Amino acid sequence: MAYVVAHEDTLEALEQAAKRVGYEVVKALSALPVSQRMARAVSILKPPPGDAALPDVLGEEAAWGILAGVSSQLWAEIRVIINHESYHPIKAPGISTESGLQIWCYLDAVDGTVKLAGLGNEPGRLRSANDGAWAVGLAFTEPTSKALEELLLSDFKVSAVTDGSVCEASSSRNPPFPRMAIATGVEVQGNNHGNHSYVTREGVGAPAYNSPCTITLHTSTNQRLSQSFVFLDAFQTRTPGDESLAGALYARLMNRNEGGAFDVLRSYGNLSAIVRNMLGWRCPPGTPHGASIDGTWLEAQCSGFLVVNENLHNLIPAVPIILGAGGIATDFEGVPLLNRRLSAGRCSVLYASNERIHKDLLLLIMKIRRSQEVENIPQDMTTTRKS
Known part of the structure; x- marks a missing residue:
């Protein structure tokens, strides 16, 4: 079965952006003092509007500049989905929307907010010890004329989940789990499930944003x-x-x-x-x-x-x-x-x-x-x- 990557340059740029967003969000939040994780701030993406945990807001801010760079590189407006009815636009200066094409983006800067911001906190007591299992979720479509209400899950050609531990040192020979997973859409000839499929690889964080993802990830073969x-x-x-x-x-x-x-x-x-x-x-x-x-x-x-x-x-x-x-x-x-x-x-x-x-x-x-x-x-x- 032959895999032919559609719009290779675009997909490569989106892959690099996904790796960079994941790593930079984790890096920014790892540097946040523990005493500040309980603070509240205004988030663009997390409900309710105007009241979110500070880690959510700082995670979003770490991503905005990178997404603006993608807009400039691919010369397209990035529309970050808030819910199934609304979005937040990111557009580099000089870009016109007259072409009718845009890149839709999903971003959850902190999936599992209470793992960072705590649960049932009291003054001077942040209750977030013992776990730390949170992640950054990100996905991109290619440039498309589709409206938000028309989007299918299959329209997202690059998807990434970066674990909150990606900045931590670990044994390179035997890590306990992948720290970053990136799925890239490919066209597959003879695929019984349609014309679209994906390959999931292990992402590479900083400083190797531009390094290709070469190690594939797999689910288990266990049938019991x-x-x-x-x-x-x-x-x-x-x-x-x-x-x-x-x-x-x-x-x-x-x-x-x-x-x-x-x-x-x-x-x-x-x-x-x-x-x-x-x-x-x-x-x-x-x-x-x-x-x-x-x-x-x-x-x-x-x-x-x-x-x-x-x-x-x-x-x-x-x-x-x-x-x-x-x-x-x-x-x-x-x-x-x-x-x-x-x-x-x-x-x-x-x-x-x-x-x-x-x-x-x-x-x-x-x-x-x-x-x-x-x-x-x-x-x-x-x-x-x-x-």
Whole structure:
């Protein structure tokens, strides 16, 4: 199967910008004194308007200049999505919008804000120790004439998630997880899923912004659910039936002896959780990243990632990254997410490392829903009448 990168120069520029934004945001927030992380400020992207944690605002500010540089380099207005109805424009001086083309951008400078800004703070006490799992999410379309309400997830050709630990020193031979994942859209001839696919690679931070991403990332080849961790997030349950579905999923998945997973994971900040839990390496012998010197694959232990009623913004970078690593991304009905419109809003998502795990988890969801439908049938409809 031959991969032919469309608009190679544009994609390369967007990749470099994604790497730089991720690294510079983490660098800026790592330098923020602990005593200032509790402060509030005015954010452009985070709701509610005018009141956000200072790390969110400083993260956005670290990105604005880089995005303005992209606008100048590619001679196009950058439109940063606020929600499915509005955006924040960034345009280099002299650029006209008469061409009708713009680059749409998704930016979440801090996914998992409380990991930096604290939770339940009191004067002089910042409660943010013990974790630190947060991430920078970013995605770009190529120059397009599409309006915001027309955008599909597949329109985003470069997607990146940078873990908040990217500036920390680690062993280059065996890091615990990728610090930066970048998915780039490619045209694939003979692809059964349409004309678009992705390749997910490990990003390279400063000072090598211009260095190509050469190390591919992969989901696990493990096909046994009982020997896999499964991530389950039911924090966003808002629609009728979500809570009962989430409870039943947890009850089934935690029983490894009755068709469940080895264990069930949960962490606040889903973008960081995807990179930390779902991605690993298949490096050839001697590669200094992610593999032992003899070429042993270092795979993720987590093979499934389920979110009940997931936030739309998390889908934008996550779906391409999972697909580009060889995984599967669908809703709870098994419908592929790649062609979902942004205007459709939230949905429950199932990311799986391979076809077998996806089939097992989807079957589990279907069984739970069927049992709940039977339980909700009125008693007089389930009782056989005697003649």
